[in-house]
Amino acid sequence: MAERREINIPVADPNDPYAVPAAMPSSADTNPRSFDVSDFARPTRKQEDFRFTPVERIEEFLDVFTPSNATTVSVSMIDGAPLEPDMVTLREVPVGQEPTGTVGKPTDRVEAVEWASATRAFVVELKDSPAQPVLVKVHGAGTDLDALHLVVTAADRVHGDVVIEHDGTARLAEGVEITTGTDAHLSVTSIQEWSADSKHVGGHRIHVGAESSVRHAVITLGGTVVRLRMDQDFGGEHGDINMLGIYFVDPGEHIEHRTMVVHNHPDCKSRVVYKGALDGKGAHSTWVGNALIEPTAPGTDSYELNRNLVLTPGAIADSEPNLEIENGNIIGAGHASSVGRFDDEELFYLQSRGIPEAQARKLVVRGFFAELVEEIGIDAIAGHLMEAIDRRLARGEDAATQTVLEEK
Secondary structure, three states: OOOOEOOOOOOOOOOOOOOOHHHOOOOOOOOOOOOOHHHOOOOOOOOHHHOOOOHHHHHHHOOOOOOOOOOEEEEEEOOOOOOOOOOEEEEEEEOOOOOOOOEOOOOOHHHHHHHHHOOEEEEEEEOOOOOOOEEEEEEEEEEEEEEEEEEEEEOOOOEEEEEEEEEEEEEEEEEEEEEEOOOOEEEEEEEEEEOOOOEEEEEEEEEEOOOOEEEEEEEEOOOOEEEEEEEEEEOOOOOEEEEEEEEEEOOOOEEEEEEEEEEOOOOOEEEEEEEEEEOOOOOEEEEEEEEEEOOOOOOOEEEEEEEEEEOOOOOEEEEEEEEEEOOOOOOEEEEEEEEEOOOHHHHHHHHHOOOOHHHHHHHHHHHHHHHHHHHHOOHHHHHHHHHHHHHHHHHHHHHHHHHHHHHO
16 A cells, blocks of 8 residues: 555643643644544544534444445546546546555544445546546435545646536445645535435545645535545645535534644645535534644644524534644634524615515525635536525425415
8 A cells, every 4th residue: 555644743742741832732633543443432422523413323334334336436527528538537446555545544433434344446537637627426326335435636737627426315435535746726526415315424635735726615415414524734835725615404404514624834825614504493514623733834824714594493503613823933824603594684685675585585595605606616517506505495495385384
């Protein structure tokens, strides 16, 4: 197996952790990093990384299992054209064979179980800069337990976009590794449009090469339980990571995203912006954002933001930003989060212009998400994303109308 790159967090002398404060163990990230499932305790709500997670609903993903391999994967250009092999290649390799396992290590038990359970990995390599985005379609073929591993790599000085679309019905543990060479510019957008009874757990591990930029977007619009963790580090100076997230949560769904940005090289920049809307009783979202600035990272510029729009009573949004700074020589670092309902003034303004309330609500939500959809910057999927959000809003309106009729 190829040498694995991993995030190196300074560790102080355990007998005197306060002797060198900058080298104290990070409180933002205390879990081990390992491919061995036994290195991770079985999750409970008492553990920090799982205190918001309905652990009882993901029990099947906590022990190594035999995957059904029923989930299908196909790769093409976004217009359906076949790949041009001199620019983009696809190959299937066993999990454990290079380049799998070269971007960090699993950071929780769920990811370690995926690594130990998956037997196949699909490797998408951008050798040159394609003229249009690459589309990876992941289709769930049923509720038999499955595991899948994806690797996306971009060579030196390559510019490219990769879109990963998930649909169908599945109970899937998935690991995604993303890495770039030097002076590369890569965009990876992962869209989850699962059926209502699907479950999806796992994580993305991202390595940004020196002088490179990565735009990483996660859009979750379906699934009874979705829990994804994103871990990132830099491979050299002047790296740039932009992590974007959009999620829409219906009644009874649990949608959870956790981001971990590690600044381990000088003069790097990170931005994390996640926005979610929750509609209906029992809708539950969780966003936990961690940013760690190590002593080896002067000149860091970091910011993370989470906004949640609660559309109806009974929905719950957990939002927890964490920032740990071990270096005083930085450009800036900050975080913010909020959970709130519709702005009454916005609704009043639109209704005063003759727009019905239902349509006004839709316009507010569209505006809430439109900025991020535009920032993702892939025209071929922008319209589809806004249509998908509209469908979720219409579904919520239909449910609300039905509730009123039943009450009468």
